[in-house]
Amino acid sequence: MSILIRNVSKQFGSFKVLDNVSLEVRDGDLLALLGPSGSGKTTLLRIIAGLEVADSGTVLYQDEDITHHSARDRKVGFVFQHYALFRHMTVAENIGYGLKVRKTAKAQIQERVDELLKLIRLDGFGTRFPGQLSGGQRQRVALARALAARPRVLLLDEPFGALDAKVRQELRQWLRRLHEDIHVTSIFVTHDQEEAFEVADRVVVMSEGKIEQIGSPDDVYDHPATPFVYNFLGNVNLFHGRIDNGKAYINQSETEHVVFVRPHLLEIDRVPNGGDHFRAKIKHINSAGPLVKVEAITEWGALVRVEMPQERFRSLHLLKDESVFLIPRDVRVFEKGRIA
Amino acid sequence: MSTEALVKSSAVTLTIRRHAQEDAAWVRWSLTLFALAVVGLLVVVPVVNVFAEALSEGLRAYWNNLFADPDTRQSIFLTLTVVPIALVANVVFGLAAAWAVARFNFPGRTLLTALIDLPFSVSPVVAGLMFVLIFGLQGYLGPLLRRDGYSVMPYLISILGVGLFILLFFLFRPNSHQRSQAFWKYPWLSVPIGSAAVFSLLFFIQQYFHIWPRNQSLKIIFATPGLVLATAFVTFPFVARELIPVMEAVGADEELAAVSLGASGWRMFWDVTVPNIKWGLVYGIILCNARAIGEFGAVYVVSGHIAGKTDTMPLRIEKLFQEYNLPGSFAVASLLTLVAIFTLIAKATLERKIPTTAGLPEPKANETQL
Numbered sequence: 204m205s206i207l208i209r210n211v212s213k214q215f216g217s218f219k220v221l222d223n224v225s226l227e228v229r230d231g232d233l234l235a236l237l238g239p240s241g242s243g244k245t246t247l248l249r250i251i252a253g254l255e256v257a258d259s260g261t262v263l264y265q266d267e268d269i270t271h272h273s274a275r276d277r278k279v280g281f282v283f284q285h286y287a288l289f290r291h292m293t294v295a296e297n298i299g300y301g302l303k304v305r306k307t308a309k310a311q312i313q314e315r316v317d318e319l320l321k322l323i324r325l326d327g328f329g330t331r332f333p334g335q336l337s338g339g340q341r342q343r344v345a346l347a348r349a350l351a352a353r354p355r356v357l358l359l360d361e362p363f364g365a366l367d368a369k370v371r372q373e374l375r376q377w378l379r380r381l382h383e384d385i386h387v388t389s390i391f392v393t394h395d396q397e398e399a400f401e402v403a404d405r406v407v408v409m410s411e412g413k414i415e416q417i418g419s420p421d422d423v424y425d426h427p428a429t430p431f432v433y434n435f436l437g438n439v440n441l442f443h444g445r446i447d448n449g450k451a452y453i454n455q456s457e458t459e460h461v462v463f464v465r466p467h468l469l470e471i472d473r474v475p476n477g478g479d480h481f482r483a484k485i486k487h488i489n490s491a492g493p494l495v496k497v498e499a500i501t502e503w504g505a506l507v508r509v510e511m512p513q514e515r516f517r518s519l520h521l522l523k524d525e526s527v528f529l530i531p532r533d534v535r536v537f538e539k540g541r542i543a
Numbered sequence: 544m545s546t547e548a549l550v551k552s553s554a555v556t557l558t559i560r561r562h563a564q565e566d567a568a569w570v571r572w573s574l575t576l577f578a579l580a581v582v583g584l585l586v587v588v589p590v591v592n593v594f595a596e597a598l599s600e601g602l603r604a605y606w607n608n609l610f611a612d613p614d615t616r617q618s619i620f621l622t623l624t625v626v627p628i629a630l631v632a633n634v635v636f637g638l639a640a641a642w643a644v645a646r647f648n649f650p651g652r653t654l655l656t657a658l659i660d661l662p663f664s665v666s667p668v669v670a671g672l673m674f675v676l677i678f679g680l681q682g683y684l685g686p687l688l689r690r691d692g693y694s695v696m697p698y699l700i701s702i703l704g705v706g707l708f709i710l711l712f713f714l715f716r717p718n719s720h721q722r723s724q725a726f727w728k729y730p731w732l733s734v735p736i737g738s739a740a741v742f743s744l745l746f747f748i749q750q751y752f753h754i755w756p757r758n759q760s761l762k763i764i765f766a767t768p769g770l771v772l773a774t775a776f777v778t779f780p781f782v783a784r785e786l787i788p789v790m791e792a793v794g795a796d797e798e799l800a801a802v803s804l805g806a807s808g809w810r811m812f813w814d815v816t817v818p819n820i821k822w823g824l825v826y827g828i829i830l831c832n833a834r835a836i837g838e839f840g841a842v843y844v845v846s847g848h849i850a851g852k853t854d855t856m857p858l859r860i861e862k863l864f865q866e867y868n869l870p871g872s873f874a875v876a877s878l879l880t881l882v883a884i885f886t887l888i889a890k891a892t893l894e895r896k897i898p899t900t901a902g903l904p905e906p907k908a909n910e911t912q913l
Contacts, residue, residue: 254803273802274799274803275802275803275804275806277803279803281799281800283799283800285796287799288797289800289801289814290797290819291818291819300801300814301805304801304805304810304814305805348800349803
């Protein structure tokens with residue numbers, strides 16, 4: 204089931220949550236809505252589910268305009284961040300609820316529930332209550348409940364947000380594999396770029412009610428379309444400067460352009476090495492972990508973060524308060540006016 | 544050897560800390576004794592005394608005091624009529640108000656929350672007087688109620704019927720793709736037409752069968768309707784007050800989940816909302832019931848003390864007491880005291896069942912067996 208969102212806007216009081224958003228989700232996609240809190244990603248998901256009504260714009264499933272259909276008519280599966288399992292029903296009753304309200308025969312419900320319990324690897328847990336399950340188990344039950352009535356679309360609102368790091372990791376891979384098996388069009392909301400990249404085929408980066416960029420994880424990370432995307436996806440060093448003949452001149456007094464450099468794309472050396480470079484003084488070294496993180500102060504007083512592999516760090520023997528050359532390997536330049 | 548020393552030292556620090564946190568023995572003992580003495584003097588002794596006085600002339604006299612006197616019997620019957628009606632009204636109102644406050648954000652939400660508490664802060668006597676001013680035959684609505692007062696009833700009942708019709712229309716409206724008939728399809732057309740039909744039908748039935756008496760004033764004050772109004776007003780915060788925090792703690796997610804799974808609003812309410820709030824609701828009803836049965840001030844003003852007609856149990860107790868019929872008055876009082884004791888026990892039992900935090904308790908189960 205493909206989904207088409209056309210010029211959707213939503214306002215809460217005077218606050219514009221969604222500003223003329225258009226998006227196409229292809230059939231069988233596993234799409235991530237990625238953005239910081241307040242970017243409107245959850246509101247967009249809830250509008251797709253029918254749990255929220257857009258002020259203007261249309262939502263289409265395939266060719267059917269469902270803008271004014273209620274949530275119960277849309278046949279979507281919705282997974283909430285805090286599971287929202289019916290606490291007074293057993294696991295089996297929870298999973299079968301969608302079938303029960305759609306008047307499916309009892310034997311059929313039983314069969315489908317057993318099938319789903321197997322799928323989420325909780326067979327034998329059918330008679331338990333949600334309160335007796337762990338967080339990861341509850342979220343899998345919530346997913347099974349959403350899938351039971353064979354929804355046209357699966358929508359997940361920060362599905363792993365309430366879980367601890369290890370379970371989150373396992374559930375991500377599980378969701379990825381599940382999608383490969385059942386291929387239902389799925390959209391999930393997350394503020395965690397790592398999660399979006401790991402699970403989704405396509406990533407939609409949102410900020411302040413607008414879509415900043417749509418693309419595959421590689422696309423979005425390697426070719427960020429806007430300064431916001433570059434900034435949001437990972438650490439970044441920011442310099443002011445100007446562009447002249449295709450060359451960036453970093454200078455804090457020039458403010459018409461902004462230059463972004465990722466910490467791992469800055470190289471430290473004791474000799475200038477011929478290429479573009481600038482000087483800095485090392486202020487702090489953190490060598491725990493696979494990457495060594497170095498903080499340095501440039502000649503004009505700006506703080507720069509550099510990351511390098513352990514081997515490189517060991518071969519250089521860097522010391523605190525040492526003066527070094529910084530060589531940017533790759534930079535991105537944006538015009539000043541485009542930064543919010 | 545070394546571990547033993549460690550254990551010992553930690554035990555020592557534990558006892559030291561306990562002593563540091565505790566007050567001196569005489570402070571603890573005197574505070575406890577003071578609290579016990581006050582409770583004993585002000586609560587236990589009077590309660591025991593009520594039963595002692597009521598039973599002082601034996602069980603037979605006790606029984607006769609309660610049920611042989613027609614006026615006392617009537618007062619018990621009146622209380623058993625007024626209280627359930629007020630309770631039902633307050634449950635309906637409490638559910639609606641709690642739903643509105645906990646689930647929607649609308650202008651005037653804070654004002655509504657404040658207004659729900661109004662009966663707590665207004666003296667019951669003032670509340671009673673207010674109703675006398677409005678509904679008394681000399682009050683604001685007096686001209687409407689005097690002489691042919693019952694003529695307002697057909698309108699009132701018909702309007703209620705229309706309200707019920709609109710509610711049922713939207714509750715039982717089928718899914719959008721099943722809406723083949725125009726009746727369900729175009730609410731802007733079928734609701735006004737249906738409402739008009741319901742209104743005329745109900746109105747016609749009431750007029751045709753002469754359900755309401757003619758040329759009579761409709762008495763609200765100094766009659767049962769006034770007692771119901773006063774009792775409902777004084778007790779209406781209880782159910783809403785109990786339900787609002789429970790509904791806020793439970794949250795709307797489960798309800799939304801039910802709707803997205805295909806449940807109708809009606810279905811969602813009975814399958815998800817009611818099971819989640821039921822203990823809060825029962826708790827509210829019990830408190831409301833206790834207060835409604837014992838209400839004196841507001842009822843005193845609107846009842847007019849017509850013995851055998853508008854005396855509820857508390858009013859009857861006072862009257863018997865004034866007539867120096869102490870065993871009689873204590874016998875009725877003992878019934879109210881029994882209700883109070885039952886309320887206390889039910890309250891203590893229910894308090895543990897009401898959800899107070901959002902979501903489910905975090906489990907300690909091992910997560911590795913994924």
